[in-house]
Amino acid sequence: xxxxxxxxxxxxxxxxxxxxxxxxxxxxxxxxxxxxxxxxxxxxxxxxxxxxxxxxxxxxxxxxxxxxxxxxxxxxxxxxxxxxxxxxxxxxxxxxxxxxxxxxxxxxxxxxxxxxxxxxxxxxxxxxxxxxxxxxxxxxxxxxxxxxxxxxxxxxxxxxxxxxxxxxxxxxxxxxxxxxxxxxxxxxxxxxxxxxxxxxxxxxxxxxxxxxxxxxxxxxxxxxxxxxxxxxxxxxxxxxxxxxxxxxxxxxxxxxxxxxxxxxxxxxxxxxxxx
Amino acid sequence: xxxxxxxxxxxxxxxxxxxxxxxxxxxxxxxxxxxxxxxxxxxxxxxxxxxxxxxxxxxxxxxxxxxxxxxxxxxxxxxxxxxxxxxxxxxxxxxxxxxxxxxxxxxxxxxxxxxxxxxxxxxxxxxxxxxxxxxxxxxxxxxxxxxxxxxxxxxxxxxxxxxxxxxxxxxxxxxxxxxxxxxxxxxxxxxxxxxxxxxxxxxxxxxxxxxxxxxxxxxxxxxxxxxxxxxxxxxxxxxxxxxxxxxxxxxxxxxxxxxxxxxxxxxxxxxxxxxxxxxxxxxxxxxxxxxxxxxxxxxxxxxxxxxxxxxxxxxxxxxxxxxxxxxxxxxxxxxxxxxxxxxxxxxxxxxxxxxxxxxxxxxxxxxxxxxxxxxxxxxxxxxxxxxxxxxxxxxxxxxxxxxxxxxxxxxxxxxxxxxxxxxxxxxxxxxxxxxxxxxxxxxxxxxxxxxxxxxxxxxxxxxxxxxxxxxxxxxxxxxxxxxxxxxxxxxxxxxxxxxxxxxxxxxxxxxxxxxxxxxxxxxxxxxxxxxxxxxxxxxxxxxxxxxxxxxxxxxxxxxxxxxxxxxxxxxxxxxxxxxxxxxxxxxxxxxxxxxxxxxxxxxxxxxxxxxxxxxxxxxxxxxxxxxxxxxxxxxxxxxxxxxxxxxxxxxxxxxxxxxxx
Numbered sequence: 001x002x003x004x005x006x007x008x009x010x011x012x013x014x015x016x017x018x019x020x021x022x023x024x025x026x027x028x029x030x031x032x033x034x035x036x037x038x039x040x041x042x043x044x045x046x047x048x049x050x051x052x053x054x055x056x057x058x059x060x061x062x063x064x065x066x067x068x069x070x071x072x073x074x075x076x077x078x079x080x081x082x083x084x085x086x087x088x089x090x091x092x093x094x095x096x097x098x099x100x101x102x103x104x105x106x107x108x109x110x111x112x113x114x115x116x117x118x119x120x121x122x123x124x125x126x127x128x129x130x131x132x133x134x135x136x137x138x139x140x141x142x143x144x145x146x147x148x149x150x151x152x153x154x155x156x157x158x159x160x161x162x163x164x165x166x167x168x169x170x171x172x173x174x175x176x177x178x179x180x181x182x183x184x185x186x187x188x189x190x191x192x193x194x195x196x197x198x199x200x201x202x203x204x205x206x207x208x209x210x211x212x213x214x215x216x217x218x219x220x221x222x223x224x225x226x227x228x229x230x231x232x233x234x235x236x237x238x239x240x241x242x243x244x245x246x247x248x249x250x251x252x253x254x255x256x257x258x259x260x261x262x263x264x265x266x267x268x269x270x271x272x273x274x275x
Numbered sequence: 276x277x278x279x280x281x282x283x284x285x286x287x288x289x290x291x292x293x294x295x296x297x298x299x300x301x302x303x304x305x306x307x308x309x310x311x312x313x314x315x316x317x318x319x320x321x322x323x324x325x326x327x328x329x330x331x332x333x334x335x336x337x338x339x340x341x342x343x344x345x346x347x348x349x350x351x352x353x354x355x356x357x358x359x360x361x362x363x364x365x366x367x368x369x370x371x372x373x374x375x376x377x378x379x380x381x382x383x384x385x386x387x388x389x390x391x392x393x394x395x396x397x398x399x400x401x402x403x404x405x406x407x408x409x410x411x412x413x414x415x416x417x418x419x420x421x422x423x424x425x426x427x428x429x430x431x432x433x434x435x436x437x438x439x440x441x442x443x444x445x446x447x448x449x450x451x452x453x454x455x456x457x458x459x460x461x462x463x464x465x466x467x468x469x470x471x472x473x474x475x476x477x478x479x480x481x482x483x484x485x486x487x488x489x490x491x492x493x494x495x496x497x498x499x500x501x502x503x504x505x506x507x508x509x510x511x512x513x514x515x516x517x518x519x520x521x522x523x524x525x526x527x528x529x530x531x532x533x534x535x536x537x538x539x540x541x542x543x544x545x546x547x548x549x550x551x552x553x554x555x556x557x558x559x560x561x562x563x564x565x566x567x568x569x570x571x572x573x574x575x576x577x578x579x580x581x582x583x584x585x586x587x588x589x590x591x592x593x594x595x596x597x598x599x600x601x602x603x604x605x606x607x608x609x610x611x612x613x614x615x616x617x618x619x620x621x622x623x624x625x626x627x628x629x630x631x632x633x634x635x636x637x638x639x640x641x642x643x644x645x646x647x648x649x650x651x652x653x654x655x656x657x658x659x660x661x662x663x664x665x666x667x668x669x670x671x672x673x674x675x676x677x678x679x680x681x682x683x684x685x686x687x688x689x690x691x692x693x694x695x696x697x698x699x700x701x702x703x704x705x706x707x708x709x710x711x712x713x714x715x716x717x718x719x720x721x722x723x724x725x726x727x728x729x730x731x732x733x734x735x736x737x738x739x740x741x742x743x744x745x746x747x748x749x750x751x752x753x754x755x756x757x758x759x760x761x762x763x764x765x766x767x768x769x770x771x772x773x774x775x776x777x778x779x780x781x782x783x784x785x786x787x788x789x790x791x792x793x794x795x796x797x798x799x800x801x802x803x804x805x806x807x808x809x810x811x812x813x814x815x816x817x818x819x820x821x822x823x824x825x826x827x828x829x830x831x832x833x834x835x836x837x838x839x840x841x842x843x844x845x846x847x848x849x850x851x852x853x854x855x856x857x858x859x860x861x862x863x864x865x866x867x868x869x870x871x872x873x874x875x876x877x878x879x880x881x882x883x884x885x886x887x888x889x890x891x892x893x894x895x896x897x898x899x900x901x902x903x904x905x906x907x908x909x910x911x912x913x914x915x916x917x918x919x920x921x922x923x924x925x926x927x928x929x930x931x932x933x934x935x936x
Contacts, residue, residue: 128538128545140532156547157534163501168538170547237545247610 001213005220012111013203020199024116024243027201028255031112036263039101044273046097052274055093059086114221116252118204118238121173121196126155130235131183133165137230147182151175152194183234190225192234209233312665313439316727317921318719319669321446322712323362324676324887326736327353327897333709341717345731345899353895355910356735358835359786359853360891362463363397365734365911366447371427372915372930376846379426380448382784384867389797391770393783393868397464398450399424412564413517421451421600426845427929430915431457439922440666442659450623451601459604462671465623468571468599469511473590473622477635478506481583491629499584504528508588510561511569522561528586535580548577556618558594570594572618587635593621612655619651626677632882638701641681649674649711656715660722667918678708679737683885687739691878723901728921732914733896740886742823743863743879744830746782747871753817755780770869776800780814783869785862785888787850811836811851818854823876830876832857832890842931855890906935
């Protein structure tokens with residue numbers, strides 16, 4: 001799974017490379033544009049284009065029928081029934097491309113969350129480092145230490161929470177950059193990346209996890225923790241990011257969805273796709 | 276009448292927050308008023324409570340170089356303060372250019388004459404008129420309102436009418452801010468999210484020491500179970516529900532079994548504090564009903580983990596990013612500052628004097644907390660100063676006042692709770708805050724060019740507060756006030772034990788004394804006219820004659836008959852007598868809310884040890900300017916026409932002062 005995540009991650013790094021220092025909106029518009037084109041491509045090649053055209057024409061005809069025979073109750077009801085039937089058929093035509101699109105779109109969204117979901121840490125600010133142990137290991141008896149790389153400082157003694165199998169530390173960022181953090185346990189050393197750049201668009205992985213296929217799929221930002229290490233996850237708290245639109249913060253997913261649909265509709269004529 | 280506790284009184288305004296969450300809000304796109312450029316400019320620094328004697332002393336010692344420089348450039352005069360010299364009254368004199376008869380703020384506390392219940396003088400909460408009741412839900416159909424009780428026109432409104440831009444930062448007596456397109460941020464009088472002047476929360480396992488009657492704070496008994504504390508942070512009353520329950524947010528504190536460190540988890544936010552550390556601002560949402568919540572901000576201070584757990588949470592301030600109540604004009608100004616600097620104290624007087632007075636915070640911790648306030652203010656000051664190009668900039672600092680209130684005991688060896696060891700450690704706290712003011716002035720001096728008039732002012736000075744005078748007890752001893760049950764004397768607040776049918780006068784607020792006038796008071800017995808006037812003069816004379824049996828000193832230096840000293844449209848609403856206490860004396864802690872303890876006069880053993888609610892002649896404020904000061908004895912209300920004159924505006928007729936530059 002990690003190889004797959006890694007390849008997909010590299011593709012996104014390549015795509016976003018020119019946008020690191022630009023407004024996140026530029027990157028968002030770019031990726032939404034590509035997504036819009038991708039959706040059109042899938043729609044065109046997996047849907048019954050002829051059937052969609054025909055059913056849309058039928059819907060128009062029944063709408064016209066509805067207006068023309070609005071005085072005749074029986075005719076109106078018949079038109080409405082036909083309209084409903086056509087709509088169901090239209091939905092069935094759309095279902096196939098939707099099903100084809102949904103998996104790649106989920107993967108794209110999981111990766112985009114790494115780019116748009118969080119803000120980098122700021123210099124002078126503190127954050128929470130949370131290490132969750134396997135349930136079989138007590139935080140009171142397991143020797144876990146943290147080694148901060150340049151630009152970071154471990155700013156508190158460990159806080160051990162036995163009921164959660166958890167050890168927490170406070171980290172202080174005293175220099176901008178992408179920093180390495182090492183968690184040491186049973187002679188093993190696990191690297192976790194901490195992002196405190198000034199880039200407006202940067203990949204940020206808040207969680208490094210040891211887990212099954214689904215866990216790895218949902219946390220693709222960093223390589224998974226080896227199975228033999230008694231750590232389940234390492235979590236860094238980053239501020240949530242939002243897309244700023246004239247002073248209003250909107251969730252990146254909303255912006256992505258709206259823009260992708262917009263580009264899809266805007267270019268359907270160019271690529272001769274019936275939606 | 277249902278008894279009301281002191282704490283409940285402080286929390287009275289709590290309703291406002293939740294109601295106004297629905298009805299509040301102003302235009303986000305409102306633009307700031309005024310020309311982009313004026314030939315003359317004015318910077319006014321308002322340092323609350325700076326005392327002319329202390330200032331001169333430290334100036335002469337060379338400790339305040341910027342003040343010295345300003346004195347050399349223009350001049351330095353003591354500034355006549357208001358009658359009474361309380362901040363809301365004094366700053367209103369300055370804001371309107373009148374005496375209290377012109378702006379209707381006579382004391383921190385006024386009263387409802389119908390039932391003698393004390394009310395805040397500065398603002399009034401008006402709940403929505405119409406509701407829709409759905410089961411336990413009570414949905415307001417109209418917005419509520421908060422009304423500024425100061426009357427008349429503020430000087431920045433007059434500047435706005437003449438297209439002169441102004442930024443007025445945290446001036447007292449401006450909550451809710453006067454309607455204006457100028458940039459203003461409300462100051463003293465701005466409540467916390469509960470609608471009070473600031474209620475902190477303190478969580479402790481030390482149950483035996485809990486004082487239920489603590490003013491200004493709430494103590495919560497908590498238990499550490501399995502290295503975890505589970506408790507709740509109280510929020511505003513939920514006025515969307517018929518039963519009006521208090522909102523609350525649950526939170527957990529995880530404690531390391533050995534290390535002095537804890538993690539607080541509240542509403543999805545987790546942060547670590549070491550023992551003795553303050554958190555940054557944390558944003559809390561108090562949920563009312565689906566779609567409606569009130570946002571507040573607070574700071575956590577982990578005072579101690581072992582042997583007893585002690586956690587202090589600051590009063591929950593109105594969130595400047597999403598204010599539930601109006602705190603700025605335009606509304607976007609508070610949001611602009613929040614965007615630039617992050618959350619900041621919006622509460623009117625943010626230094627937690629109650630926590631220090633109640634021994635929840637010690638001197639060191641209080642200084643640290645007030646220093647957080649000071650640093651926030653200084654950052655915003657530098658920002659405002661850096662972008663000041665035209666018109667007027669008024670900037671206010673409260674720490675000068677608050678530190679003198681709390682630390683005077685360290686510079687006054689005659690104070691009842693003076694302790695030489697503490698004095699040695701904290702005796703320079705007041706000097707240090709004067710030095711901070713000096714640094715701020717230094718930045719303004721650097722900014723001021725030849726077209727800039729720079730003025731520095733304070734609303735009053737300071738004196739020791741050693742002895743407390745129970746005014747109502749004195750009135751009782753003199754036969755002006757009678758009790759229902761003599762044996763219950765001193766047990767009840769709010770005059771609940773007062774026999775109004777045999778009471779001629781009562782004191783309420785910090786300096787105010789009222790005649791129980793027939794037709795004005797709910798159970799008044801003294802007819803208006805000659806009889807009342809004679810009574811007023813008789814009481815005033817007797818007050819001025821009264822001497823402290825312990826020291827032989829006069830307690831009341833001057834008792835001002837308000838009809839002699841107030842002018843203006845609202846003079847008739849004034850108390851009948853204003854008490855001008857002698858140096859070292861003030862009204863007791865019990866008197867302002869209508870309690871009648873047994874002793875007439877007693878030592879003040881509170882840490883609140885410096886004060887200014889005295890005879891105005893005892894505690895003038897300060898006035899310095901970089902222009903020659905023409906008047907020998909300028910007054911607060913003279914500075915208002917002075918500002919208008921700088922911009923070539925003729926003072927309106929209601930202003931009683933004269934320009935002094």
